[in-house]
Amino acid sequence: MNDLSQQFIERVKSATAPLCIRGGGSKDWYGNAPRGEVLEVSAHRGIVAYEPSELVITARCGTLLTEIEAVLAEKGQCLPFEPPRFAAESTIGGVVAAGLSGPRRVSAGSLRDYLLGVKLLDGRGHELVFGGQVMKNVAGYDVARLMAGSLGTLGILLEVSLKVMPRPAATATLRFALSQAEALERLNRWAAQPLPIVASAWHEGMLTIELAGARAAVEAAQTKLGAGDTAPETFWDDLRDQRLPFFASETLWRLSVPPTTPPLDLPGEQLIEWRGGLRWLKTDLPAEAIRAAAAAVGGHATLWRAPPELKERVGAFAPLPAPLMTLHQNLKAAFDPRGIFNPGRLYPEL
Amino acid sequence: MSHSPSSADVPEVPVEARDALFHELAAILPPAALITHPEELKPYECDGLTAYRQLPWLVTLPETEEQVVAILKACHRHRVPVVARGAGTGLSGGATPVAGGVILSLAKFMHILAIDPQACTARVQPGVRNLAISEAAAAYGLYYAPDPSSQLACTIGGNVAENSGGVHCLKYGLTVHNILKLRIALIDGTVVEIGSNAFDSPGYDLLALLIGSEGMLAVVLEAWVKLTPKPQTARVVMASFDDLTQAGNAVADIIAAGIIPAGLEMMDMPATAAVEDFVHAGYDLSAAAILLAESDGTPEEVEEEIAAMQTVLEKAGARDLRVSQDEAERLLFWAGRKAAFPAVGRITPDYLCMDGTIPRKHLATVLTRIGELSARYGLRCANVFHAGDGNLHPLIMFDANVPGELERATEFGARILELSVDVGGTITGEHGVGIEKVGQMCVQFTPDELAAFHAVKAAFDPHGLLNPGKAVPTPRRCSEYRLTGTAR
C-alpha cells in the first residue's frame, strides 16, 4: 500500500502552472487534448477496505482495475457497471474520472450509480471527503457523484468507494438476425417486460442480447425468447473493450440518445448498444450535422476518437447551453479556483 | 417550545423591499395564490418535524411555470428568501419556513404530463404524489420503484430534494437512481434542463448534485422518472430472533450469500409491540427482533431465492420462520413495517424519528448502545430500519408538554447520530439534514468540507436566498456546537 497524499498536497499547493492528472494514461485519447505538467497518480494505490457483506470497496486512485476485479471475483462479486479492462494499466481513479460504463449499463446502472464516496484533493490542496462507505447518505450535497465523469477537472480523486454486487448466478447470450428497425422495436418492447436482459448490441443485421440473473429466470427467458443462435464466448468483453473490428477506426462518434429513438438515417456504419440508447457511428458527415441529428432526438454526440485537428476544431463533447456552462464554471471555480487541474480537457471554458 | 432556523444564517429583508415585492406578486398572481392571513399561514408553519415552527411572511401557490419564474425573479430582485414546499411530510424541517421569507408551494403542480411505456419513463410535475405515479403506470405493468413510507402523501419534488428511499431501495435504488432528467428554475428565474432521456449527458453530473440538495440549489419544475416493470410475483420471509446480534448477523449473511432481497427490514421488540396492536399482522411479540426479507421476480426466481434465504436465516439462528403464502399475507406482513411511524405515534404524545446510516456490521453494537442511551435519557425508543442498507430509524418517544423532554429527546437523537458517524456511517440516510441535523453536520464534516458545500451553494445561488439556514451550518454555528453540543 502506498499513500502519496502528502506528496500530492505539496505539489498542488506549490503548483504555478496547470497539472495534467494521469492514472494509467490509457485514456489520453479521450476528451480534449491533455495539457499541463503531468502529475502521475498511479503509484498512490492499494485497496483500503473491502468487506463482501458490506457490498463496498474502497481503494486509492492508482489501484489497478484488474486488481480490484480480481479481489471482487474471489468473493463472487463485481463492479456491475462494467468498466472496460481495456488496458492493463487502467486505474480506478481514471475509471471514475472518465465516468463511462459498459454493455450492462441499461440494466445495472452507470458508474455514478455505484459511486458512494470519494476523498478529493481540491485546488487549494485541501483533502475533502464526500459521501462515504454506506449505501444511503444524504448529508450535504452529493459531491461524490459530481466527480463521476468530471475528467479530473475538479480535483484529484485520492480514494473512491464503490458499491459492489454479487455476480449473477447465470448468464446466456442469444443472437437473432434482425434489421436495425426490428431490433430496436423488439428491444424496447422487451424492456417493459420483466425479462433479465442485461445487455444488447446490434450490428450488421445481427442483434445479440445477454441474459443474466437467477438460473431459473435466465432459463425461463431463454425459452420465452426462443433459443436464438450463439455468439462467440468473448463477444461482450470484446465489445466493452472495443476490440471488435468495427471500432478500428480513426474517427468514431458516440451518440447517446433516448433508447426509443428510431433508426438514425445517417450515412456510415453504426453499432448500437444499450437497448438503442448508444449508437456508435463511423461517418464522414461534418460534426455539426452529427451533433444536430443527435440533439434533434434529445441526445448528444461525443467525438470519441479523432485526429487531433478535428477534435481541436469541434471539441470532444457536445456544447452546453449558456446557463449550464455558467454553472459548470462556477463549480470549477468552487473546487479549483486557480484552474490548475486538467484545463480544457472537458471543455475549453473549464 | 419551538425552534426556527438561526436568524443569523438568513438574510435580513428591509420592510420597503417586502412591500415592493408584495405589490409585484399581487400584480402577477391571482388573489387565491397569495396567502398572507396569519390563520391561513398556520398550516405552513412546519413540515413533518413539528417540534420546529415558524410562520412564513407569505405563501405563494402558483399554478404555472411562468408564475413560479416570476415569483423567483421578484424574490431574487428584492433579496427575499424562498422555501419550496411539496407536501410538507419532510422529517428534518427542510420545508420549515424562514422568518420574513416566502413559501413557494408546488401543491398545484399535480399533473402527470406523459407516460411512455416503451421508454419506461414518466414525465411529471413536482407536486405529483409518489404513489400516484405507480398508480398511473400500473396500466402498463410498470411502477415507480422508490417507495418512502409516506408515498401516499409525499411529492416527487420533495423526493428529489431529499433523495428519498424506501423498502425497495436496496434492490431498485434511491431517487437518484430513478430520475432521468429535471427541469429546474434557478433563483434568478433561469429555467434549465439537466440530465437526459438518453443514458447520459455531457458535462458534470448536475442531476446527482441536485438530487438530495434539500431545495437549496434550485426549484424542481418537472421530473422525468424511470419506471420499472412490475415483478410477476413477490413473497416475503418473516424471521424472528432472540437476540439483536444474531439478527444483525443474519442480514450480513444474506448479502454475503449473494442475495439482494427486494426488501430487507428489521424491527426491534418495542417497535413490533407498537405495530402489532395497530395492524394485527401476527408478529412475534417475544422476539428481540424480527426481520422481513422479500424476494420479487419471476415465480421460478422467487422460489429459488426464498428457499436460499430460508436456509441462510435458519443457519443464522432464526427462531421462527414464516413465508407469505399469498399476496394478502405478504401485504399483512408488511403492513406493520409500513405503518410503524403512525403506530408509534399512537403510544406516545410525541416522537422524533432519527435517520442515521451505519455499516451493517455494526448493527448489533449500535442497537445495544441506543438501548443504553434510552436508559440514560429516560426515554423509550423503538427501532425500525432498512436493515439491508444499514439505515436506522430510531423513534424516540417523549412528551413535549413535560418540561425538558423535548431537549432530552433532541440530545438523545444527537448522540445516536454522532454514534453513527463514529462507526463510519452518516447522520442522515434519507430524511435530510434540514434544520434538525445542522449541528451534527459539524461532527461529520471538517470546516474545509463545509466550506466546499457553501461554495457549491454559491455556484447556484450566490445570494443565499433558496432555503437559507438549512442543511449546511455556518462556521459560527459549528463553533457553538462544539462548545455546547447544540447548534441553536
Ligand SMILES: Cc1cc2nc3c(=O)[nH]c(=O)nc-3n(C[C@@H](O)[C@@H](O)[C@H](O)COP(=O)(O)OP(=O)(O)OC[C@H]3O[C@@H](n4cnc5c(N)ncnc54)[C@H](O)[C@@H]3O)c2cc1C
Ligand atoms: C477503446 C477504449 C474504450 C473504452 N471504453 C470504456 C468504456 O466504455 N467505459 C469505461 O469506463 N472506460 C472505457 N475505457 C477506458 C478504461 O478502460 C480506462 O482506461 C479507464 O477508465 C481510465 O483509466 P486510466 O487510469 O488509464 O486513466 P487516465 O487515462 O490516466 O485518465 C483518464 C482521465 O481521468 C483523469 N484522472 C485519472 N486519475 C485521476 C484521479 N485520481 N483523479 C482525478 N482525475 C483522474 C485524467 O486526468 C484523465 O482526464 C475505454 C478505453 C479504451 C481505450
Ligand SMILES: Cc1cc2nc3c(=O)[nH]c(=O)nc-3n(C[C@H](O)[C@H](O)[C@H](O)COP(=O)(O)OP(=O)(O)OC[C@H]3O[C@@H](n4cnc5c(N)ncnc54)[C@H](O)[C@@H]3O)c2cc1C
Ligand atoms: C410517516 C412518514 C414516513 C416517511 N417515510 C419515509 C421513507 O420511508 N423514506 C424517506 O426517504 N422519507 C420518508 N419520509 C420523509 C418525507 O416523506 C420525504 O422526505 C419526502 O420526500 C418529502 O416530500 P414532501 O413532498 O412532503 O416534501 P416537503 O416536506 O414539502 O419538502 C421537503 C424538502 O424538499 C424541498 N422541496 C419540495 N418540493 C420541491 C421542489 N419542487 N423543488 C425543490 N425543492 C423542493 C423543500 O424545500 C424541503 O427542503 C416519511 C415521512 C413521514 C411523515
